[in-house]
Amino acid sequence: MEAPHEKLWTKNFIILTICNLLLFLNIQMITPAVPAYVKDAFHSNDFTVSIxxxxxxxxxxxxRVIAGEAIKKGxxxxxxxxxxxxxxLSTAGYFWSSSIALLLLIRIIYGIGFGLTSTTFPTTASDIIPPRKMGEGMGYFGLSTSLSMSIAPVIGLGLLGKFGFPTLIGVTTLLTVLIFPLSKIIRMPSSKSVPFQEISKHSSKVQLMDKKIILPVFLNLxxxxxxxxxxxFLALFGKEVHLSNVGWFFLCNAFAVLLVRPISGxxxxxxxxxxxxxxxxxxxxxxxxxxxxxxxxxxxxISALFYGLGYGMLQPSIQAWTIKQVTPExxxxxxxxxxNSIxxxxxxxxxxxxxxxxxxxxSMMYRLSALCMVVLLVVxxxxxxxxxxxSKNKKVEEKMSA
Structure with missing residues (x-):
């Protein structure tokens, strides 16, 4: 029988995963809708959309840099x-995005809120998950992210097309509000805080990156x-090739991710x-x-199925690899x-x-983006x-010294 400290599916883990799902539903419903909104409302070009x-x-x-340091200090x-x-506040602020300047300001504040929140949840998950099940646990926890990244664009684009941008913002604001009561139910594990003396000694030293995680972080980038x-650009690509329901790509992608992620973990x-x-x-x-x-x-x-299977294998494995490379604090x-690499x-x-x-x-853009996977494989x-x-050189040296 599984020891209590080895149990993965605890109340804390389940609720935390739901909170993360709600967070990423908010983000992923808004993100693919913004390019279409900017193009239609402000008649902007692709470069402005990318900005x-x-x-x-x-x-x-x-x-996230600020959040990481604050979490380390408890x-x-x-x-x-x-x-x-x-x-x-920033999600609701989209209601007043009547110009590109205001929209850019809201997007910056929105990014700050997301950066702080999205660092807290996976860090808490990595403390809750038993070390021996880190790959499996982060795989299941990561399903909340992948599932939202797959189904939320369909929902977001659907709400935008049928009811308009204000309705989309109203729904996403409500989703974020729901996180508050749920997060209060979670009994947070004690933060791996640094003693006060150590905080004072190293308070000026902000560690952006440990050299042990440079490789997995770069691959995830x-x-x-x-x-x-x-x-x-998928919605705009659909118009180029005369496909009106490109949102089905994300649904098929979600199915593939759900299928492969627990197995790959x-x-x-x-x-x-x-x-x-x-x-x-x-x-x-x-x-x-x-x-x-x-x-x-x-x-x-078919393309969504292949992409989803690959994405579902790569991302949780890279995340688990990253976490296992560092000490708990x-x-x-x-x-x-x-x-941040995402x-x-x-x-x-x-x-x-x-x-x-x-x-x-x-079309050419997607062909060239596939080169990123060539670089990933080579590196x-x-x-x-x-x-x-x-490893071989080390063994040779050990034999010689013996």
Whole structure:
């Protein structure tokens, strides 16, 4: 029988996962709707759309650096409270986005709220999950993120098309308000806080990145660039190829993610990231290439299936890998860095791929974004070869010294 401290499906874990789902439903319902809203309301070009998407991401990145340090010092509850408060106010603030300038300001504040809140939840999850089940636990917890990233764009675009932008904002504001009472039910594990003397001694030292997590964070950045192209331009790509219901891509993607994520988490725990990352990258690449040649709903769904399977294998495994590389008190920093790589990737993807789309086409843009997976594979495999070589050299040195 499973020991109590090894139990994964606790009340805390379930409620925390629901809170994370609500948070990302808010974000992912708004994000794909913003490009269409900006184009229709302000008659903007693709570059302006990419700026509106990107300022949110950069604001979230800065907020996460602050959140990671505050969590390390035992201020998790305060960061969550401030983050939720700012997120609710800024979500409601979209009602008054009557100009590009105001919209950009709201997006910055919105990014700050999201950055603070989204760092708190996964850090708490990594404290709740038994260490031996970190891959499986983060896989299930990450389902809330992947599920929202898959179904929320469909809901958001549907609300925008049928009822307009104000209705969409009303619904997303309500979703965020619901997090407050739910988060109060969770019994937060004691933060891995640093003693006061140590805080005073190192208060001027803000650690942005541990060298142990540079590789997984960089790989996640490459994956997120591809997602930036999807979340920002898929609706516009649908118009280019005369497909009106591209939202089905996200639903099919959600099905694939739900299918593979629990399995990939268990494989990660048993065999490590080498068994998960290469096949995941290949599936994402196939998904993007097939999407770029899509002219019918059938091929749109096939590309979504491949992309979802690959994404569902890659992201939770990279997150679990990132967390396992650091000590418990650094999990806030590690989760912040991981989530920052998502937002930075989306920002880069939105801006860079938006420029490519402006000068070529959305189809060509998706073909070129598949190159990110080629880079991911090359960098990862080279790092594993280098690691294996170091291990062999170490063994030789040990034999010689013996």
């Amino acid at each position: 509106v998407i990107s300022v949110f991401a950069f604001a979230a990145i800065v907020a 201020q998790r509850d305060l960061i969550l409270l401030i983050g939720l408060f700012v997120l609710i 490459l994956l997120s660039i591809t997602y930036g192209g999807l979340i920002s 268990k494989i990660f725990d048993k065999k490590g990231h080498l068994a998960v990352l290469p096949p995941g990258a290949l599936l994402v690449m196939i998904g993007l290439l097939s999407l770029s040649f899509t002219t019918s709903m059938k091929f749109l769904l 650094k999990r806030g920093m590690a989760n912040g860095a991981f989530l 937002d930075l990737g989306v920002a880069i993807g939105s801006m860079l791929l938006g420029i490519i789309a402006t000068n070529t086409s959305y 990862y495999l080279l790092s594993q070869i280098k690691k294996l070589q170091r």
